[in-house]
Amino acid sequence: MSSVATQPDRMRPVMADVAQRAGVSVATVSNVLNRPHLVADLTRERVLRAIEELGFVRNRAARSLVTGRADTVGFVIVDLANTFFVDLARGVEEQLDQQGMRLLLANSDVDLAKQNEYIELFEETKVSGVLLAPLDAPLDVARAARARGLPIVHVNWPGDDESCGVVVDEELGGYLAAQHLLERGRRRLAFAGGPFSLSAVAQRRTGATRAVAEVPGASLETIETRRITTRGGRELGDLLAARAPSERPDGLVSASDALASGAIHAMLLAGIRVPEDIAVVGYDNNHYAHDSPVPITSVAQPGHEMGMIAASILLEEMQDAGDHAHRTLTLRPTLHERASSAAG
């Protein structure tokens, strides 16, 4: 620009610079990097030294332009603030690592526009595949990208005719929670959570209903809450405390640990004993379950395992694009027993 532009552009060295310094061709430099066994020992050492001295870093853009492949996978995550998804990401990374693939993350933050932008970014970047933990909304952008040949696997969301998915059996989770309380002798159960427009919450409730139907004399009432946070839980606890003791359930299935934690807190303050008066089961098995004044029995979703499985399905799909049969894998949640539902 300026007339006295003496400042040399700090040029990042490229393969040609390495080749020149080592006194070989670029093909040989490339071979040292990609098929070192083809190169004579002394040549290889010379090239390696030149790379070292120059601080050469290979340009992946150029590399993958030629090979048509990338060793990177993208993961679009609906809500990183939820540690369940961080567990998922860890599982994915562990599986990918074993295949020498790298993982890049994007947080869509429960925003459909962002989710779509990140899917497109990954597609343009030519990652070799995408993992998508979507929000509860239409997936047409993902579908279009898939139609163009980008392998996409759904995580925490079912697949369809043209894609795979890995989910946890939410219905079973609700069933296990209610069944556990019934086994403990509880008969007047309540299921709390909401809004029921969230499919996971609705399915958990369905499971609880099924368990109760199997036991004569048992009943289930439904309490729809506005949210499944600790605040929602405190409102729930206050609501139960305001009832006459005979009108209260003796077992509570809560759609989240946060909700359970808030409810327990409010009930303890009101003099209701947990588990003696009301036994409680939470959902998610996260820190709320451990750190509540009364440790909470909880349904755990296998996040890490789910991530590993989703990653291996994606790898499979990336390899044999031809004869791959799409499927949805459903994992089983497990119940972790703690004080909040101890035998009364």
Add this chain to the structure above:
Amino acid sequence: MSSVATQPDRMRPVMADVAQRAGVSVATVSNVLNRPHLVADLTRERVLRAIEELGFVRNRAARSLVTGRADTVGFVIVDLANTFFVDLARGVEEQLDQQGMRLLLANSDVDLAKQNEYIELFEETKVSGVLLAPLDAPLDVARAARARGLPIVHVNWPGDDESCGVVVDEELGGYLAAQHLLERGRRRLAFAGGPFSLSAVAQRRTGATRAVAEVPGASLETIETRRITTRGGRELGDLLAARAPSERPDGLVSASDALASGAIHAMLLAGIRVPEDIAVVGYDNNHYAHDSPVPITSVAQPGHEMGMIAASILLEEMQDAGDHAHRTLTLRPTLHERASSAAG
């Protein structure tokens, strides 16, 4: 491979395909995408239609190979399970969005090897800059990448002669916490946290010491814990409960909310009242602070703001590589008052 490979390779369309279909040259297709004003209306429409019909997606690798630029920034994060860093990422993304830049995340998971791998991955991918929230360990890989011309800004870590950083004043945070307790009339303070090899913990302690030194008759004891988790907190609470009441502090500065939450839990179980017997201040202002049986007064770090600032410094560094003066920006933490330190 097989002899009857009749299955046509599902070819992703490239610019040449679009050009052919639209009856123009690839240069014109490129112009439609990059400088649409140079192209006649009718031609542009024809090209756009061809793009649409073919489902053409631009190859970023090829693009950035030519331009030498990328519109992507990478963020290497030490621990995504800590919501503070998720807040940070949100701030970064917001700032980047305004400049039309995209953000890719990588979780180093408190693992130095991973941190280094991701820095190198981003460098090879030719992102235009990197944000690094590092672990408490040597940064030579980052330094080397910077020396090769990759702009890197430290987040939650100070800069040095050749790099910028954005940090929170940890010393001030410790000072504010202790000062608050002193103002509430507490005189026998304790600072709990650890290990002190973590510089943030050590600095918070230094701040608490300074506040206590300003008040005649006030004392501060230090309790080094093995970790700053809720479990560490319960051990801490048990330890305090085991002492004779006269030997206990009347104010506790805790290096994290998790630690404070665990300690409060254990103390309540032991019949120690919070805040009457011991007032408590936590650190981080995360969910533990809100959701504890006794809501916890806490020192908040401005994660979102920090992310925005770090991103704008990086953008600045990416633009004028020449006359950029490296600096470290220090943000002030704030105290959020809750029941755990209410006036006794």
Add this chain to the structure above:
DNA sequence: CTGAAAGCGCTTACAG
């Protein structure tokens, strides 16, 4: 307003 051509930094047959 449009196109032919060069070139970004690599990898990969193919000769030698």
Add this chain to the structure above:
DNA sequence: CTGAAAGCGCTTACAG
């Protein structure tokens, strides 16, 4: 074992 050459999919001066 090594190198010359073609080409991956784009963008950008430069002619016309």
